[in-house]
Amino acid sequence: MIKIDAMMVCLDLSDIDEKLVAFARSICDRMEIRKVYFVHNIKVYELSDDFKEWFGDVDLASEIEGNIQDIVAEHFEGGCEHEILVSEEPNTEVILADLVKRYKIKLTVLGKKMSDKSTGALGTKLLRILPCSVLVFPETARFNIQKVLVPIDFSDTSEHALRLSKNLSDQLRLQLEIMHVYRLPRQFFPLISQEKAVKKAEEVVKSKFAELQKRHQEMSSVPYTLVRAANKSIAERIILHLEKGNHDLLVLGLKGNNPLPTLSLGSVPTELYNTDIHVPLWLVYSEDAIQ
Missing domain, CATH: 3.40.50.620 (HUPs)
Structure with a gap:
């Protein structure tokens, strides 16, 4: 029997997040998963000066965590044990690779948009750097x-x-x-x-x-x-x-x-x-x- 102690689901705050969370729920229904980590990294340096000026006093990490909690509550209800991790690091690939090692992740779930919507550059980098299995879920895939x-x-x-x-x-x-x-x-x-x-x-x-x-x-x-x-x-x-x-x-x-x-x-x-x-x-x- 396949047993996965820790699974990581990478979210990017786009429309595909709901599908990824629901897909993670279906995996938990069919396989023995002990814990799921829903993760997102905020690249602070990519935020515009206008954004920083207008919303400088906003706790962005808490706001994003709340948004992810809402999605998880709707699409992961009754799933296995889970935790939401929101980081603020300049390099997403490095922080995700660190999380894989820190939490002993055995499987990472990545969403993938069609080529007319995304270059897929980050996903390609993650394939090269993550020391674990990767399950790529296209936005057009079925459960x-x-x-x-x-x-x-x-x-x-x-x-x-x-x-x-x-x-x-x-x-x-x-x-x-x-x-x-x-x-x-x-x-x-x-x-x-x-x-x-x-x-x-x-x-x-x-x-x-x-x-x-x-x-x-x-x-x-x-x-x-x-x-x-x-x-x-x-x-x-x-x-x-x-x-x-x-x-x-x-x-x-x-x-x-x-x-x-x-x-x-x-x-x-x-x-x-x-x-x-x-x-x-x-x-x-x-x-x-x-x-």
């Missing part, structure tokens, strides 16, 4: 999760994400599908035919799936899909399959202390984050506890 897609590259990291996905699917009775996107090494063409190369590549990948199922027999019944990247990026192939299969959640593994993976996954999480997908994206950090 009702029934189908999970987990792309893997057969690394230890992706297997960790797969085990978590299987655990989650068993716990919540969800449909789970494994996916692998492969590329053909172009340097061998035209020495060998493309048809032979595809056949050989699929044989190799299928043997890796067989080895994976031997190591983790609980995966033997999980369907998997093998997709050739061809003229598209790995992230583009994942998105196409995500839409075609009507999945509700995408899970990817992250590596090391710097969550953005290297090697075969490359910049896949970054590209997926910067694309307007309409399902939650769970980027799984390797220290998540699966019990």
